[in-house]
Amino acid sequence: MATKRSGKAYYMISAVAAKYDIHPQTLRLYEREGLLKPSRTEGNTRLYSEEDLDQLETILSLTRELGVNLAGVEVILNMRRKMERMQQEVNEFMAYVKKELARGLDDWEQRLSTAMVKSSPTDLVRSGAGGAAGASGGAGAGGATGASGAADDEEEEEIDVASAASKRSS
Secondary structure, three states, rough: OOOEEEEEEEEEEHHHHHHHHHHHHHHHHHHHHHOOOOOOOOOEEEEEEHHHHHHHHHHHHHHOOOOOOOOHHHHHHHHHHHHHHHHHHHHHHHHHHHHHHHHHHHHHHHHHHHHOOOOHHHHHHHHOOOOOOOOOOOOOOOOOHHHHHHHHHHHHHHHHHHHHHHHHHH
């Protein structure tokens, strides 16, 4: 027999026992072991909600189909609860990270639009990728150069122009 309390359906112990082909005493045992927690009426009658029935189906599946004893069922149910909490925490963390990333991109775009020197993030990454040389000289592997390295670059450019001109004339 189903009873309605605050919009939800609740089932009495006799109806649940008949539906799942178990003895009412087994349901009482599951409650004593802490595996089920049905609500109670003012007259102390047990009322099982849909969530309780889902939990009962899990318990029966573990015991009947997999042969797990009640101690094992308790461990499995506790682990499932912990995993569900952890999943919820991961989901909350991911939502926070997404929000912060979106906010960070907005801040970045705002800073770029008000910067004195306009530059895209890819330009900034490229210029630092090869490693910058100090003020004393030499270019890093394809990177920025120091003060004397700039003169070297100009000489290389002049040589490239001269060699290109000599190739055209030949």
